[in-house]
Amino acid sequence: MEIKFAFAKTIIYEAAAYIRERLDEPIVIATKSGPTDLVTQLDEEVQDQLVQKILASYPEDKIFAEEKGLRHPIFDGQVWVIDPIDGTNNFIAQQTDFAIMLAYFENGVGQFGFIYDVMRDELYHGGGQFDVYCNEQKLAGYRDRSLQQSLISISAGFFQSESIDILPLVHQSLGTRLYGSAGISFAKVLSGRLLLYVSSIFPWDYAAASILAEKLGYQVLTIDGQIPDFQTRQDVMIAPIEKMGEITSYIVKKEGVR
Structure with missing residues (x-):
């Protein structure tokens, strides 16, 4: 290898x-x-x-x-x-x-x-x-810090989503940043500059990050907490494994959406 x-x-x-x-x-x-x-x-x-x-x-x-x-x-x-x-x-x-x-x-x-x-x-x-x-x-890997003291990155489309409300997560963070590139955003998470990144992306966008993340205490999952299918475009996030529960608790499913 x-x-x-x-x-x-x-x-x-x-x-x-x-x-x-x-x-x-x-x-x-x-x-x-x-x-x-x-x-x-x-x-x-x-x-x-x-x-x-x-x-x-x-x-x-x-x-x-x-x-x-x-x-x-x-x-x-x-x-x-x-x-x-x-x-x-x-x-x-x-x-x-x-x-x-x-x-x-x-x-x-x-x-x-x-x-x-x-x-x-x-x-x-x-x-x-x-x-x-x-x-x-x-790279040293994830070092614990609070969501309230961390910057996050969320693609703009999520702020107009008809299925989820992302604002509670935004309001719990120090602020949001957008870079226009999944690779650049993933790199900023892996290097500790961002706590998490959320976007609607394809397998070629997240494949490398999914491998790198596991060695550093992060995980690439769908918004629903599942392993991405590596076939289609999906709503995907990278975040520290130990903070997944807290982070997903602030991603609210809108009423009437199954």
């Missing part, structure tokens, strides 16, 4: 270098499901490069990735999960606060994950048999 882990670190650094080298080039933008769901040529090029390198070295492995309909189930064999540019809108508008994410599973069991904050050159890596680091600094 050490060889595969080192290989993954190499190719994610190469992908980030490829992006940084092209920041001054024109960006070709297309829409997917709606006007704010965007993809660029670099999303596709970076994914293509990662897929090609993985399959050249490990031809029996499979791919679950954001672009081009690559959706091999993580529960079936040796599977890489790829998000080539997480936070594409940030990348387009600001050229910062975006991440490359890569995760590796064997028959549904996470072996390691990577979240690379490209412009800050911060690589969060580890999980499974590996300790979790940011670059060369080992």
